[in-house]
Amino acid sequence: MSPRPRLDHVRRPAILAAAADVIRERGLENARIADVAERARTSPPSVLYYFSSKAELLKEALTSAEEQFYVEMEVELAELESACDRLIRIIDWSCNAEDYDAALWMELWPRALRDPELADTRAELDTRWRTAIADVVRYGQERGEFGAADADEFAVLLAALLDGLAVQIALRDTEVTPERVREMCLRLAERELGCELLVASHG
């Protein structure tokens, strides 16, 4: 009279992770259910047992991967005492093509243009991203590390700049290297927030 226990909580995340891998590797438009199944060591019908359609699967894979990223970021940031360190950490993340999944963002953007649901999650994630930056700025101002500046304005600026630069890095632009980006962003933050970052970071 008692059923077999559900496996959702194990299988779904595993399949989502596999899907994210496939998207990174082959791109969203070339991602096939068969690829995801193979990487998750199962069969296509099994994948569809947990996700009602390919579209749903890929959408959720995209958004959940991004969400995980922010959760990790928020945790790690909270562990750093100094606001300067936090800001440096944010910048370092974006410069590291692997950590900051620019590839996934690049797939998400054009779809968000047409899928209202994706558009909403995108907006939400971006707000989280900017809020994280703005919070660091305010935190630094409270601690006297940063001078006066509009935290929200700075957040929009830095978030967009990091996005743009991360794209170039992901595309392996010869003129936009991670090191150069790092230095550029740190310098910009110094000027805007009136603090010392290049020294603190390691130079």
Place this chain on the structure above:
Amino acid sequence: MSPRPRLDHVRRPAILAAAADVIRERGLENARIADVAERARTSPPSVLYYFSSKAELLKEALTSAEEQFYVEMEVELAELESACDRLIRIIDWSCNAEDYDAALWMELWPRALRDPELADTRAELDTRWRTAIADVVRYGQERGEFGAADADEFAVLLAALLDGLAVQIALRDTEVTPERVREMCLRLAERELGCELLVASHG
């Protein structure tokens, strides 16, 4: 003994324009040959008469649209005397979602990740974009409009920033409006180049 004259020079551009429209409207992954044919008022086989495959057609549509944009930009910029006006024009372009085809860029980026040919054109176009900015900066410095600054560094910074912001604008982010972006970028340029732009522009 004499053949019918070729129509390539007329049909190809027309089809490419139709393809760019379809991409903007439906996205690259949903663009069908039938859509392009319809918009170009012809038939699918006819499209394939001028382009050897769908992949080739879409690739060329993407890159040629971007290229046209830069040609127009360079012409228009050259017509402006003042370096400040030129810089303002560049920023205004990026804020205008229609002129600066962020939608096409967003489609181009993830593909450039996997298609070496697209990657090359992308790199070339971005170089052109940055060079245009750097040239304006140097021009302004010669004319005494701008203070000392590393023109190439500034170009990388502004180009990436405008890319990132243009994405947000294209996605109709409620916090990143064209007006706000315009002001933010002008202010940044003022600080970095030591000049007055907000006054000159219209405020």
Place this chain on the structure above:
DNA sequence: AGGTTTCTTGAACCGCCGTTCAGGTTTGGC
């Protein structure tokens, strides 16, 4: 008019997946 080349297109072809189905296997409880 006739000949040559270019262009056009309706119809058919074909491969590739997403999806469904039908039957099986596992798991846990009585």
Place this chain on the structure above:
DNA sequence: GCCAAACCTGAACGGCGGTTCAAGAAACCT
């Protein structure tokens, strides 16, 4: 051991859409 529910999967289905074909129409020349 038997039942019920959850899971799995090989095989088949079906549609969409890129591509090809073959036959014709249009343009230009002599």
